[in-house]
Amino acid sequence: MSADANIQVTHEGHVARIVLSRPPHNFVDADIMRRLADTLQALDDNENCRAIVLASGVSAFCAGADFSGADQGAIANDPGGFYAHAMRLYRNRKPIVAAVEGAAIGAGMGLALVADFRVTCAEARFSANFNRLGFHPGFGMSLTLPRLVGEQQAALLFYTGRRITGTDAVEIGLADELVEKAQVNARAMALAQEIAASAPLAVESTRATLREGLADRIAEINQRELAIQHGQFRSEDFREGVAAMAARRAPVFKRR
Template sequence: MSEQEEIGLTHEGHVALMEMRRPPHNFVDIGFVGKLADMLDNLDRDDNCRAIVLCSGVSSFCAGADFSGRTPTAGNAPGVDPSPFYGQAMRLFRNKKPIVVAVNGPAIGAGMGLTLVGDFRIACQEARFSANFNRLGFHPGFGMSVTLPHLIGPQKAALLFYTGRRINGAEALAMGLVDELVPQDQLRQRALELAQEIAASAPLAVESTRDTLRQGMADRIVAANQRELAIQLGQFRTEDFREGVAAMSQRRLPEFQRK
């Protein structure tokens, strides 16, 4: 599948719409995240672009990394050495232009992390969010140890991390994880409307204000991600990690042994 097929790019006035098109669930890997980062870099250089909408062209927003059908071993478990993947993912946090994320369905693990790249999130009731890392037997990644508590506070972030709880659009709105909840058939249009409202403001002023509000944030996210990575690399070698992935694949509760 070509880059153009995997990530569509269209323009509506000063708003760029990036549509992820990787069926069935927009699972992410280093190549896909790299393409997203490259596209954001290009849009930073496009003076006609003043705001961006990130959305999905499939039923899920992004279901994270695909662990299904694999036995987690050092040779084939996704994320056993996620260093290159995170190297690309961290680029996403250095873009200069506001991003509105339209969450139409599941945003799980790294997919939830991807929603936190945005400045604003518009969701529908059918959206599902889960930071399910601990349920899989390892430490959260994607810089989420910074981005999630920054958005919803450390107490609510801890709850989502520790439990791996899956929440719907209304629960995400109540937590402050999303900014607006709209019917699913109005989701993309509402995200475009918000982006167009942003784009109507002076672009130099918006970008400089965004830079001030987010000063140092990308560096903090990258530094936190280095810690996340170091912990993950150790935990990917544990029996608990293998059990967590197996339990998810078999749709059962894991039985962790602290080893």
């Protein structure tokens, strides 16, 4: 087991289980992204590891970036540092199964999309809430979300920022399996074990063929996302979006 209090790694046979545990909501920042990327790289170097489960140790899978505080958070001040490490997550060689039993919001939804498969439950909530907060989507989701659900559904989720249930997520192809909440982690592990039962060199090479050039394309589109976000993080609309979210009220945007 790893010594990192926020990112715990255990092994069960040929499956590694990564648990993100940063109470209360698993907010992510550049340091968490760096440590997650380092963890995946270490598991790539571990020949005993054939598949990975990404899970949460708190009620939310990941509630996204923390924009609270007077400066709207460190990510708004330096989104490039955050994304530089986030893009590394797509470079891993081994299949990942995400166990999503709570909220996967904003960057947290982006993190769930790093995985090859998502196991979820009716109680889970998914939201690409960027536009509702006053800025362009990030985390490469301009590519990863329509790749999964199609351009029409992706546009709907982006433009509205609506929250959908795990049931809805499976229906539109955002998630792969729906089980009872108490069974999410066990089912994610069972799926990873099923993958790990196949020949590892064959699985990794098949995955590499299916995802040929994908990490490069995601990194490229993330640069466009980043350039737009740089300006929008300084806007009045962004400040209003964050304030409205904190106050649980409807935002009043003014196009500036």
